[in-house]
Amino acid sequence: MDQFLKLKIEKPYAIIGDIHGCFLEFERLVNKIRKEYGKDTFIISVGDTVDRGDYNIETIEFCFYLKKEGNFIEIQSNHNRKFVKWLKGKNVRISYGMQKTVNEFLALPEERQIELREEYIKYYSECPLYLIINDNVVVAHAGIKDDMIGKTGDKIKSFVLYGKTTGRYTEKGFPERLDWTKDRILRPDSPKIVYGHVVYDEPYINNRCYGIDTGCVLGNKLTAYIPDEERFIYQKAEKVYFSFD
Incomplete structure (x- = not known):
């Protein structure tokens, strides 16, 4: 649905950064969170659960399993949106990272x-x-600006899924992104904004905005953020699954 969703969560909850097919780390991090906070801890994924990693189908099926349990939700993201377009038979450019997801899917029995x-x-x-x-x-x-919160539309969807880029690339091969958090003007009632999409070595905190994609698929770690406790929980990557080199 191209709509936002308002949730009232009265129990512990954790927000997990970009997974990108790192199923082993994803499962271990969920288990680590629930061991500490309880089995009914609500888990939120910032999206980009597929591509680049080695276990994309396992990650998808684990998301299905968690959702059926009733304590999980995932939001829309650029990589997953592109995979859905491919599943629908639309013409998309398949990058090397996406090719891993496609290959896993095509290796399944036809049924x-x-x-x-x-x-x-x-x-x-x-x-x-x-x-x-x-x-x-x-x-x-990918984040959201304060004047977009509580609204929808093509412009907002584009920002939420892709953020803003300069058209240039960093030394690591990532699109050079504009740091929209620097221009945020805080008010006493400004909400925390938690996002992924942009890779950082450590969680990036600025103006009550929290970037939690810490490049698990690149060999760093998968990060979960507990907003109510201002706390991060990590799961170290098993290996380097993907590189832009």
Whole structure:
């Protein structure tokens, strides 16, 4: 759905950064969180659960499993949106990172391909564009500006999924992105904004904005943020799954 979703969560919850097919680290981090906070801890994914890693289908199926348990939600993101377009038969440019997801999917038995295609298209159609939690935390894949919160539309969707770029690339091969958090003017009631998409070595905190994609697929770590405790929980990457070199 291209709409935002407001949630009232009265139990512990954690927000996990970009997973990118790192199923082993994802499962371990969820287990680590729930061991400490309880089995009904609510888990939120900032998206980009597929591409670049080695276990994309396992990651998708784990998301299905968590959602069926009733304590999980994922928001829309650029990589997952592109995968859905491919599943629908639309013409998309398949990068090396996405090729890993496509290859895993095509290696499945034909009957399972048909089932998974239908399941995933339906699953993603139910992912909200962004979340507003308890009126004091907003979760959006690439971030969101204050004047966009509580609104929808093509311009907002583009920002939420892709952020803003300069058209240039960094030394590591990432698109050079504009740091929209620097221009944020805080008010006493400004919500925390939690996002992924942009890779940092450590969680990036600026003007009550929290970037939590810490490059697990690149060999760093997967990060979870606990807003109510201002705390981060990490799971070290098993290996380097992907490189831009």
